[in-house]
Amino acid sequence: MTEKVAHSSLETLRNTRIQKLNDLVDKGINPYPYTFDRTASAAQLHEKYKDLPNEGEDSEVFSLAGRIMAMRNSGMFIDLVDSSGKIQIFTHKENVDEEKIKLLKLLDVGDIIGVHGNVRRTPRGELSIKVKDLKILSKSLLPLPEKWHGLTDVETRYRQRYLDMIMNEEVRDTFLKRSLIIKEIRDYLSQRGFLEVETPMLQTIAGGATARPFKTYHNTLDMDMFLRIAPELYLKRLMVGGVSEKVFEINRNFRNEGISPKHNPEFTMLELYQAYVDYNEMMALTENLISSVAQKVLGTMIVTYQDREINLTPPWDRMTMIGAVKKFTGVDFGQLLSVPEAAEEGKKLGAEVEEGDTWGVILDKVFEINVEPHLIQPVHIIDYPRDISPLAKPHRDDNKLVERFETRINGWEIANAFSELTDPIDQRRRFEQQVSNKRETDHETPAEVDYDYVTALEYGMPPSGGLGVGIDRLIMILTNAASIRDVIAFPTMRPKINI
RNA sequence: GCGCUAUUAGCUCAGCCGGUAGAGCAAUCCCCUUUUAAGGGAGAGGUCCCGCGUUCGAAUCGCGGAUAGCGCACCA
Known part of the structure; x- marks a missing residue:
């Protein structure tokens, strides 16, 4: 050498x-x-x-x-x-x-x-x-770095975050607020009787969401494992177990997908479950939780995000998914129930409809293109198609829908919640259908049914409302951060020699 | 994965039509000493992201690659 x-x-x-x-x-x-x-x-x-x-x-x-x-x-x-x-x-x-x-x-x-x-x-x-x-x-x-201009190179800021923190007070402030926001969420839930729990990060079947998982391997057990894409199925096992009728977890999920200003491969999620309530209660909880955290940490429920004022004061608007699409496109998918009809209208509305798309998938695509950009103020979009929601209970008034809502703020999905599906026979059928419909190119659907979870349901889970909140995106809105990397201290980067 | 853009001193940035690299800050030495980006002076500091090509000559033009940001795709 x-x-x-x-x-x-x-x-x-x-x-x-x-x-x-x-x-x-x-x-x-x-x-x-x-x-x-x-x-x-x-x-x-x-x-x-x-x-x-x-x-x-x-x-x-x-x-x-x-x-x-x-x-x-x-x-x-x-x-x-x-x-x-x-x-x-x-x-x-x-x-x-x-x-x-x-x-x-x-x-x-x-x-x-x-x-x-x-x-x-x-x-x-x-x-x-x-x-x-x-x-x-x-x-x-x-x-x-130089005292006047400081450190501005984004790559260095993310790679050497400590320098970013030394040089930029607002960066220190963002991470201080991140900590306070999570603390306030914990306090809010604890005060209302929610028990904080932890569930596996390493799973043998990556379930509870539709996403491509990271794969890893356990030597002693000689088996493939996955980093979790969601804690959902384990949290609901805890609901079966009944240690508490209210549980929550704030922890990391891992999804092996694209990186963008709104996506990091590992991100923090709040998931909670409460027995004997439905998704209506989850809506109230979502808006009360988020607005009171904003009030405590920022001293206001009105925040400015990238030049837009967002008013988090409850109650928040509610729109059904079909109603929202009708409002912004004039097309009533409640009257377009056949797949060919829905596909035809969907294409007219700009959706890229693919072979094999179900009615619900088409509606979801139409929604994303035509409705989502308009949803700046907080709004609960309720009553999702059944065929894109395998873990939610059927809607009590409409069998093609489920009791599910997604909360949108600044157009982004901030929360996702349902009246949890507790019927083990229905759950087994939906899982098996999902797995049998899995296509070669589909990396998101689990390869096998989580029968242990179905077994847990067969012992009986109380009727429950469940809620997931994307913590990083919430923090982005509360701290006016343009990129998710600005609220994650050490965002995922390709390694670089010679820094 | 695809497209666009960026990459020059430790940092922030100039560098035109191809002629062999500059400033400010930081650092070093000297002067000054109640400053607020302190001030004055001197000298120093470079793999111009990497490789190949075109050319008498490339930081500059072309091709390939790396990394990053943004957009698209995927998704939360």
Whole structure:
């Protein structure tokens, strides 16, 4: 192997910092110490001293720590950033001994330091820490992006998210909000008696949705397994078991499909089930849950998403799927029940109807093209075709439909819910039909029937409402994120050498 | 999977009709020292994404490839 000569610019910059690190060690300073006792955050001091006048000074000494984001006047002024915000650090030779002034020479933007000092507001109004002592807490070896333009290259932002977070406060804010949103969902459900549970990620039959799964292999058991595409069939087994009449899970699903601004191969889903209620109760729960989370986290139920105002205040509109199609196209699929008739109208309305499409599939395609783009405000689209909904109970008033709704916000499917199918004989028939109709090119339908699930139903599952909510998309709307990658800390990327 | 676009210094970007690469920030050294993108000066820093081709000559043109973004398809 030839020796690589370190002459790249980055290598030089890194070597310069390693030299500083060695100088620190030579001075007997550990550049990576163990602890630092903080007594304040930047935001706490801004709040406490918000009325301090220019040139005003207080004698109380605080300790705080954070990352150096800028240095001015040879380090006399430092912008220190912690998770609460930014505060200026003022280190003057009048206040500290000479060793500390020399230490400034060995600091760089990006280093993490701890300081002790009192608070003073400068003549120009900048609240500052007048340093009495200063300590390096972590030496940074690589240069941060430029302070003015920051990091904008999207590829680097996603690949090296830590840099994106260091440089972009709004990115930190998005992930803070993500955490708060999920916490509020948990709190909301827990307060209403829902039990949080966990179900298998590794499954032998990837059921509960129509999607292409990731395949993997268990060595000891010598068998293929799949990463789950949905937790549904296991959560409903829990409903049979009856540990709780209300259960929920917030966790990852994996789907081996295309990547887009709205799709990541792994994404977070909330699924919940409640015994003795139907899909009407799920509609009320959906809008109350989402609106109250928005109120708690954002302080409002009216959000702006990409220049559009979205009002999450309940109650939300409801439209039947057939009614919605009729409203936007004038065509009543409730009167077009034969497949040839439906196919003909569907094609006229722009749907790409394929051989073998059922009435429900055609209606769904027509809906997607002609209705979905109009559904900006929250709306529950109710009563789906039976043949595209194998896990939902037949509609009590119309046998070709099921009691299912999808909640649309900004045109996207945010929630999907039904009166759960609990009839084991009907369920067995639908699964078997699905599997026998599976075509060669169909990678989404499971290859075999999940008979264990059918057996569970045969022991009896209480009538239940079930609900799934796409958490990432909900967070996108609540944080005004243009891409799902902006709300997933480490989105799926092709690996790249040489970053 | 297909189409469009992008890729130049650590970062943000210029670079025209092909003539051999520039700025600002960061870094280094010097000066200055209550700054707010601090200021002044000096020097340094490059696999122009990769490969092949055209050409006397390619960052620039052509072909192939890589990665990414967007759109389409699939889906939530």
